[in-house]
Amino acid sequence: MEYYEEPNARVALGLRRPEPGDWYHGYPEYHVERDDDKCIRCLVCVRQCPYDCTFYDPYRHGVYNVHENCVNCRRCEFMCPTSAIRMTKWGAGFRDNDNWKQKTIRTVYKQADSGAVSLTGLGNDREYVSYFDRMVIDASQVTNPSIDPLREPMELRAYIGKKPERHTNPPEVYPNLKAELPVIFAPMSFGAISFNFQRGLAMAAKEAGTYFNTGEGGLHPDLRQYGDHAIVQIASGRFGVSLDYLSNAAACEIKIGQGAKPGIGGHLPGEKVTWDVSRTRMIPEGSDALSPAPQHDIYSIEDLRLLIYGLKEATEYTRPVSVKIAAVHNVAAIASGIVRAGADIVVVDGFRGGTGAAPAVIRDHVGIPVEVALAQVDQRLREEGIRHQASLIAAGGIRSSADVIKGLALGADAFYIGTAAMVAVGCTACQQCHRGRCSWGITTNRPDLAPRLQPEVAAERLTNLLHGWAHEIKEMLGMMGLNSIESLRGNRLKLRGVGMTQVELDTLGIQQAGL
């Protein structure tokens, strides 16, 4: 198997610095501590490590590590049957310096080694302020009774799409998504994630009465049966787009941008374009799948309108059309334009959103938090009297049911969860998605790694997550004296801010705690 290369002789002898000029790997970040008394030489760790970090030396009958290759994915630690392995940080690191932190220095080494863009996966990991964590929620005391969701009905159903401004007889009806809870699986393409994971997402979405999003990688023929629960993306590469793809889905989504990498495209390397990926994306096997930075037929808002109505025509006005943008500085005006261009759903993806691969400099420094973007978009659409024309989905940085509650109160109709869904199936947030050798079988299609995640297991864990969140959302609604999410949506009186400036409070449209 090509993936099980024997370590080269230098490494096998325990000589470090495998390549001259590789300063990045010269300083290990993590240390794989192995208790030799506990180790039974079962070699699970050796077989599980996809990062060439663990090897067995038959001459010494021992298991050894190339620590500088360790990414702290914790797969070996998790799998070790005798708990002999423990991950620790390597030594003291560099001299203490709040400005030149280890990560900063190592990134410079890496670039000086390679002359390349520093790539990464997952979402922005920097210490920006989290507005979610600075908002607190209201509860009923005396003047109105809190409601016990175990005894009383509690409604989480969300209709997502355009609504009429006023009731008529007979009523105007627009196609809407009907989600039994306002949480939808975020766009993650087959190719970026494993087929098994996408299948697990589809199964869980069907089970929980919500939706998954294909991302830009097309819909695999085996997932066609989940079309009623699929939101299909039309991105700049137009991978996998056909009439069947559009009309077999619950909704179509035009991807303009992604919170983790606003303004740039994507690149799925040819070696990841396997036969299965190739037929799903409708590109030749082994060819690079390049997503241009813009959609080359959308250079302005009127072009967007053409594509929106092109999709509506193609689906005979039976599906809502969504437009997904990254949260950037003038997001409110952009969202307003998108609604006026005819979108039924606007997805605003904040800068904490994840990615299969992005330049670290962009992931970490571009875009704005989804909380403020959401608050501003909702307010702008209301001021313009067009809030009913589109639903608002917040994405990028939703970690818990508390974030969902707070986002609802700020004005979102529903939420995308991507990273949370990955963590639910085993992701340890090691940020190696771009390397295509995810040790948990989530962001890889390597035939030795992908089967590590089984769709049934993924589906069960994802369903559990949604179930748990739904319970928590119901408890929090009941605690506020509400029994339906539509009475929380945009109800900013239910939020208060702690530790924010007045400008921040005003931007979010909430009051200081205590007032």
Place this chain on the structure above:
Amino acid sequence: MPSMRGNRHFIRRPHQEKDISACGIIGFINRDGTRVSGDAIIRSIANMHDRGNGLGGGFAAYGIYPEHADAYALHIMYDDERAIAETEALIRNTLETEHAETIPVHPNGTVTEYPEFRRYFCHAPDVEERDADEYMVRLVMRINAKIEGAYVVSSGRNMGAFKGVGFPEDLAEFFCLQEYEAYLWTAHNRFPTNTPGWWGGAHPFTLLDWSIVHNGEISSYGINRRYLESFGYACTLMTDTEVVAYIFDLLVRRHGLSFEQAATVMAPPFWQDIDRMPPDEAAEATALRQTYASAALNGPFAFLFGYNGGLIGLNDRVKLRPLVVAERGDTVYMASEESAIRVVSPDLDTLFYPVAGQPVIARLYSETAEKTSVAHGGTVHGN
């Protein structure tokens, strides 16, 4: 005007936060249109004395101005001479006034300090009937929002609201309500947890001939208010009741919904119940819920909605506030407590507790085709 000495303000709102209050409510309508004095409603609301704390009470009465039946009757309360001058100048410039006078008051009991009350019987000049209502609504909003120290208590035809700070029975005496005759009376006894001395915050809250007395707390207030603001309503009073009135106005007057549909919007059926409805009914309920999701009232409430043609009672959809309805002859009573009805009408034909979220609509006979009972569902008792 002894009330206006010193620096006391009755109309400026003392606090910025949402007003929270609990209450007792009672209303009755003589469906044949017979007018009766305020005596019965006063005895009814006084019977629920302990549901208030002396910080607010009020009444709405329909049919009290037969001599000016076609004119909009503006009841306005004032803090000072400047507000009077400013408001009267505005009225002179915008309306044709048929008659104007001070509302007679009689200080007593808990009501010793009070603002000035005046009423004006006016016509909107040179505008169509339907537009006249819109014209009046805008004028009322302008006075309330722009003229400090002036507050429009009511503005409908052949009706009036009387409200203030004090126990309702004292306010009734203060406003000499025994001397008015109406076919529809509603009353309110307030238990606010803040805003002492705020006369405008008392119920009923009105818009044209619509009046609302309300017991409850609207937990969805935040979104209801933002929704209404997108239709141009300025929610200046920070009371739950204000949004109820504006939602009625939006749904019924501006969007042309029936009162039944408006009730479906405000206290929507649960999805689990909609899913079991016949397809037509389910489609309509789904459309109403989708379209007016932000107008749904969530939280405990019972309110009485009065208009020239009838009286409507509505509970929240899980019935977290009391509401009882009774009929005796041509009279329909709706109240927080049965005792408030029995005290004025010991023998009743029917008495029932309305089903959560289902409106009870008692129209004047002149407004309906048949003289049918208003009873539905709930527990029906003969007596």
